[in-house]
Amino acid sequence: MDFSKYNEAVIARAAALCSYKKSVSLNSDGTLNWWGEKTHPTDSEMNAKMSAAQTAFDSQADTRDDSNGALDAPDE
Amino acid sequence: MALSKIQGMVDANAITTESIADATEVLLDATYTNGDATVTVSSTGSLSVGMNIKMSFKSKNNSSGDIMPKTGLKIVSITNSTTFEMSAAAGQSGTNIPTQFTTGVTTDKLAEHVITNTKADPTDVQLAPYWVNIEYSGGGNTGHTFITNYGTKISASNGNNGPSAIAKVQGSTGHGDFLIRWIPGYFWGWSGLKVGDLAGSPHIGQPGAGLTQNEPPGFIFYSFLNNSSNNVRYINKWDGSSATVLQNTSSGTNGAEWSMWRIGGVTKVNDSVATTTLQASGDTRDYYFASSGQGPQSCELKEAYRLTRGAA
Numbered sequence: 001m002d003f004s005k006y007n008e009a010v011i012a013r014a015a016a017l018c019s020y021k022k023s024v025s026l027n028s029d030g031t032l033n034w035w036g037e038k039t040h041p042t043d044s045e046m047n048a049k050m051s052a053a054q055t056a057f058d059s060q061a062d063t064r065d066d067s068n069g070a071l072d073a074p075d076e
Numbered sequence: 077m078a079l080s081k082i083q084g085m086v087d088a089n090a091i092t093t094e095s096i097a098d099a100t101e102v103l104l105d106a107t108y109t110n111g112d113a114t115v116t117v118s119s120t121g122s123l124s125v126g127m128n129i130k131m132s133f134k135s136k137n138n139s140s141g142d143i144m145p146k147t148g149l150k151i152v153s154i155t156n157s158t159t160f161e162m163s164a165a166a167g168q169s170g171t172n173i174p175t176q177f178t179t180g181v182t183t184d185k186l187a188e189h190v191i192t193n194t195k196a197d198p199t200d201v202q203l204a205p206y207w208v209n210i211e212y213s214g215g216g217n218t219g220h221t222f223i224t225n226y227g228t229k230i231s232a233s234n235g236n237n238g239p240s241a242i243a244k245v246q247g248s249t250g251h252g253d254f255l256i257r258w259i260p261g262y263f264w265g266w267s268g269l270k271v272g273d274l275a276g277s278p279h280i281g282q283p284g285a286g287l288t289q290n291e292p293p294g295f296i297f298y299s300f301l302n303n304s305s306n307n308v309r310y311i312n313k314w315d316g317s318s319a320t321v322l323q324n325t326s327s328g329t330n331g332a333e334w335s336m337w338r339i340g341g342v343t344k345v346n347d348s349v350a351t352t353t354l355q356a357s358g359d360t361r362d363y364y365f366a367s368s369g370q371g372p373q374s375c376e377l378k379e380a381y382r383l384t385r386g387a388a
Binding site for chain 1: 214233235238239264265266290310321370371372
């Protein structure tokens with residue numbers, strides 16, 4: 001599944017909503033890089049959380065001067 | 077098929093190394109007169125028509141105007157034993173101006189920025205423990221501070237996959253022995269070094285070329301990474317066509333030094349716990365190093381240098 005339309009910070013938020021706390025990033029082909037972990041959310045589980053993740057990202061970004069919507073961003 | 081097109085043969089019309097005159101360089105103090113193309117030196121015996129003329133480092137060019145243009149100036153004729161004519165008149169007067177005269181492949185024959193890392197003077201591309209060529213990632217911008225500790229540490233602490241940056245370690249390893257030591261961060265994102273073969277990315281770091289080329293076809297690429305979320309020490313090797321995880325071991329390191337070195341063609345990496353041999357013999361690749369860009373992350377360089385072969 002191609003996740004390249006999403007900001008990687010939104011993808012990290014979606015993984016967290018799936019209760020996955022480890023690192024995740026985007027490969028150049030738009031697939032998700034789980035960095036060798038055998039147990040991780042499926043593409044469909046991630047896809048199901050993308051909307052909520054994007055909303056959470058946008059909501060946080062709107063309240064900050066630096067527009068940073070990343071999960072666990074330190075206070076400004 | 078023309079002989080010149082047969083693979084492995086020298087093109088019959090090509091300029092061979094033998095045909096290129098050896099470069100010569102003459103340094104003389106010269107006297108210039110404003111608006112005059114005539115120049116006086118102590119002796120024109122070592123000069124010849126066509127020589128490129130440049131100011132030497134003790135330049136007397138100033139804000140009121142240059143004695144000579146910085147490019148394209150040549151000797152057009154030798155008048156006598158102490159004077160010659162330039163291709164343009166002097167823009168200022170000056171006495172005993174240190175001047176460089178060159179033949180062969182002169183500066184004027186090279187386009188700007190055509191000298192890549194592997195073609196440069198080795199002393200200019202020495203491996204050194206500080207970050208250069210920073211590029212933003214994940215929305216990083218000038219409002220963030222990514223480089224600290226006098227240029228030796230790159231870090232980003234702006235949330236998971238948040239604003240970050242990558243940078244390149246100054247210089248490259250050259251083809252001989254080297255050592256680089258660093259402390260990867262221990263955060264959610266991957267911290268550490270990515271290592272590429274300059275032969276596969278000769279323009280790395282130059283404008284438009286980026287700082288890394290992950291998994292370049294036909295060329296080695298290593299990743300030495302560490303984090304707290306996966307809590308592993310992760311070493312990955314791309315052999316030019318496929319990737320192999322050489323190590324994915326718990327636990328990650330928090331504050332420990334990692335190192336990579338090559339002695340006599342044997343290349344190894346140590347993650348502070350164990351040593352992995354990357355190549356057992358014959359490694360002569362000219363490696364460059366770049367940081368991971370996934371925030372939050374950090375990588376502090378402790379030392380990095382080339383070694384004289386056999387020094388260790």
